[in-house]
Amino acid sequence: MRRSLPFELFRYAMIALALALTLIPILWMASMAFKPIAEWSASGADLTWWPKAPTLDNFRYIFGEQTTALIATLDRTATKPILASLLAAVFGTLIAMSAGTAAAYGLSRFGSGQNLPLALTQLRLFPPMAVMIPVMIMWAFLGLIDSWWGLALIYGIVTLPFAFWLMKTFFDEMPKEIEEAALVEGCSRFRVFMKITLPMMRAPLASSAMFVFILNWSDYLIGLLLTTKEWVTIPVYMASLSSSMTGQLYGAKAALGLIAAIPPVILGIAIQKHLVRGLTFGALKQ
Amino acid sequence: MTTIRLENLVKSFGSFTALKTMDLEIGNGEFVALLGPSGCGKSTTMNMIAGMEAPTSGRILFDGRDMAGVPMGKRGVGFVFQNYAIFTHMTVRQNLAYGPKARGWPKAKVDAAVAKIADFLQLTPMLDQKSAKLSVNILQRLAIGRSAIVEPAIFLLDEPLSNVDAAFRAVMRTELKHLQREFRQTMVYVTHDQLEAMTMADRIAVMDHGVLQQVGTPIEVYNDPVNLFVARFIGAPGMNLVEGTLAETDRGLAVDLGAFGLSPPLPAALAGAARTAGAKEVVYGFRPEEVTLRTEGPGLRAAVGFVERIGARTIVHFGAADRALKIVAEPSTAVSVGETLSIEPVAASVRLFDKASGRAIKGAA
Ligand SMILES: Nc1ncnc2c1ncn2[C@@H]1O[C@H](COP(=O)(O)OP(=O)(O)OP(=O)(O)O)[C@@H](O)[C@H]1O
Numbered sequence: 001m002r003r004s005l006p007f008e009l010f011r012y013a014m015i016a017l018a019l020a021l022t023l024i025p026i027l028w029m030a031s032m033a034f035k036p037i038a039e040w041s042a043s044g045a046d047l048t049w050w051p052k053a054p055t056l057d058n059f060r061y062i063f064g065e066q067t068t069a070l071i072a073t074l075d076r077t078a079t080k081p082i083l084a085s086l087l088a089a090v091f092g093t094l095i096a097m098s099a100g101t102a103a104a105y106g107l108s109r110f111g112s113g114q115n116l117p118l119a120l121t122q123l124r125l126f127p128p129m130a131v132m133i134p135v136m137i138m139w140a141f142l143g144l145i146d147s148w149w150g151l152a153l154i155y156g157i158v159t160l161p162f163a164f165w166l167m168k169t170f171f172d173e174m175p176k177e178i179e180e181a182a183l184v185e186g187c188s189r190f191r192v193f194m195k196i197t198l199p200m201m202r203a204p205l206a207s208s209a210m211f212v213f214i215l216n217w218s219d220y221l222i223g224l225l226l227t228t229k230e231w232v233t234i235p236v237y238m239a240s241l242s243s244s245m246t247g248q249l250y251g252a253k254a255a256l257g258l259i260a261a262i263p264p265v266i267l268g269i270a271i272q273k274h275l276v277r278g279l280t281f282g283a284l285k286q
Numbered sequence: 287m288t289t290i291r292l293e294n295l296v297k298s299f300g301s302f303t304a305l306k307t308m309d310l311e312i313g314n315g316e317f318v319a320l321l322g323p324s325g326c327g328k329s330t331t332m333n334m335i336a337g338m339e340a341p342t343s344g345r346i347l348f349d350g351r352d353m354a355g356v357p358m359g360k361r362g363v364g365f366v367f368q369n370y371a372i373f374t375h376m377t378v379r380q381n382l383a384y385g386p387k388a389r390g391w392p393k394a395k396v397d398a399a400v401a402k403i404a405d406f407l408q409l410t411p412m413l414d415q416k417s418a419k420l421s422v423n424i425l426q427r428l429a430i431g432r433s434a435i436v437e438p439a440i441f442l443l444d445e446p447l448s449n450v451d452a453a454f455r456a457v458m459r460t461e462l463k464h465l466q467r468e469f470r471q472t473m474v475y476v477t478h479d480q481l482e483a484m485t486m487a488d489r490i491a492v493m494d495h496g497v498l499q500q501v502g503t504p505i506e507v508y509n510d511p512v513n514l515f516v517a518r519f520i521g522a523p524g525m526n527l528v529e530g531t532l533a534e535t536d537r538g539l540a541v542d543l544g545a546f547g548l549s550p551p552l553p554a555a556l557a558g559a560a561r562t563a564g565a566k567e568v569v570y571g572f573r574p575e576e577v578t579l580r581t582e583g584p585g586l587r588a589a590v591g592f593v594e595r596i597g598a599r600t601i602v603h604f605g606a607a608d609r610a611l612k613i614v615a616e617p618s619t620a621v622s623v624g625e626t627l628s629i630e631p632v633a634a635s636v637r638l639f640d641k642a643s644g645r646a647i648k649g650a651a
Pocket residue numbers: 299302304322323324325326327328329330331478
């Protein structure tokens with residue numbers, strides 16, 4: 001059956017529109033990152049879409065080098081916020097994934113009923129804002145305010161339901177015969193879990209971990225509320241990039257945004273093959 | 287090298303009873319096939335023997351020892367699943383060595399065992415391949431090897447061949463039988479394929495709806511089915527079963543088969559048994575292979591519906607729907623569709639069943 005020409009045109013137009021919606025802002029950010037101040041500043045004389053005189057000034061600027069064009073001096077460079085974001089997101093992901101995987105396995109193999117899994121998953125629907133005030137008080141009491149470990153802990157807690165739910169689905173889909181085959185050979189549950197289940201779950205683990213990492217990496221609200229100075233994260237730091245003279249420092253923000261996009265992109269490429277397999281895990285049994 | 291004894295074994299899932307009081311004794315080194323249609327409780331029985339599930343009531347004894355509470359890893363059974371449970375992140379060699387290593391065998395012994403079983407199952411060329419990439423046939427062979435390698439005293443196989451292709455299934459039937467002769471394990475083999483059960487098993491346990499119907503050698507269940515279910519289930523094509531009424535004739539007791547006419551007189555022993563049983567409504571059964579087909583003569587009169595010629599034999603179908611009969615004849619048999627023939631069952635092959643209870647009416651042997 002051949003599709004009609006108008007339909008084909010419409011189809012491609014829609015695809016182009018969808019691509020444009022996602023790609024144009026990214027392209028715009030990338031081009032912005034390499035523009036000199038005159039091309040992006042509100043006071044600048046000639047705003048452009050594409051940099052006429054490409055420069056690395058914006059990158060130099062956020063890492064603390066004095067550049068001629070930008071007069072405003074930063075009270076801190078981007079290095080520490082990048083480190084803060086990395087540490088908090090990585091350790092937050094570790095916490096969420098290890099607790100979530102353990103909980104998912106336990107409930108998938110030994111749990112009965114739907115209530116507990118559902119209750120855990122529903123925590124995800126709870127707006128973090130609603131609990132942030134008590135969390136701030138608790139974190140202050142524990143001395144966790146403005147530290148990457150404090151952030152990592154809350155990130156782990158907030159993304160735990162998501163990690164749990166993803167892993168539970170994967171464990172439910174894994175044929176139980178595979179574990180029983182190992183159990184019948186006389187291995188303990190724990191050994192079977194470590195030597196058989198987890199290695200066979202590499203793909204699902206990798207894709208879940210990536211989703212959780214991206215959630216943590218892109219958080220703004222929690223970082224804003226729980227850090228003040230020492231360990232602000234990239235999104236919080238980005239919001240602070242402005243000056244009274246030039247207003248929003250769009251060039252610097254774009255440069256930082258481009259840097260912030262690197263880890264998810266690298267992760268995505270690295271686990272691309274696992275992502276596809278992770279999402280089609282049911283095919284294991286055939 | 288163990289006997290298995292199932293005593294009043296019952297398994298319920300909630301309000302549903304999957305297995306109703308099963309009693310079965312399996313001898314040392316015996317090959318028993320659990321045969322029955324899908325959902326009849328074969329896997330449930332196996333899982334309880336292996337210790338994957340606990341019986342609702344009843345006992346399982348290995349060599350007289352009650353297995354209640356003994357975890358599956360400690361029962362010394364090998365188990366092969368229908369869906370080859372292969373550790374796909376390991377190579378063929380690692381899969382085979384898994385059981386021996388879990389038991390803490392020294393390396394030299396593990397290597398020797400792997401070499402031996404790989405050779406036996408023709409897995410040697412792919413020992414170092416990742417198992418994820420192998421074909422279904424090889425995976426199932428690997429699954430069998432992984433369980434057989436530790437030479438378990440009891441070997442349980444749950445439909446191990448139902449996912450492999452037909453040609454390979456024939457090869458594996460011989461190999462499995464060979465394997466069992468070699469290692470002399472007590473083997474319980476679940477299948478819904480009667481050909482597998484008939485060709486491999488020492489004894490067959492026929493099950494239906496969670497009830498054990500009959501246990502016997504392949505010949506026994508084939509020749510002397512205890513009830514209508516077994517008669518219909520065993521044999522391909524299955525036994526011809528025609529409902530009728532017992533009728534006294536001047537040549538002895540016969541069965542009035544309605545549209546097919548009167549059956550030939552029953553053999554004396556069977557007639558005697560039928561008289562003693564006092565049944566009136568019966569089911570008359572005979573094997574499609576054990577008949578004489580003539581254009582004229584004594585026997586059931588029926589018109590040929592269609593003819594299936596499948597090489598070594600010819601299947602002639604008579605009648606239609608619930609009144610259908612099947613006859614297996616020589617390939618050279620010349621019959622034409624629509625022609626009315628006489629079917630005379632070989633006297634010794636005739637079986638009678640009580641229509642109400644479905645149970646066989648047996649003449650003194
Ligand atoms: N865990 C369970 N919970 C509820 N019902 C179950 C469970 N396991 C099995 N059953 C039911 O028990 C009955 C027997 O199942 P079983 O798996 O033993 O059948 P089977 O003879 O092995 O069939 P098949 O040839 O399809 O493998 C089926 O009706 C099945 O639906």
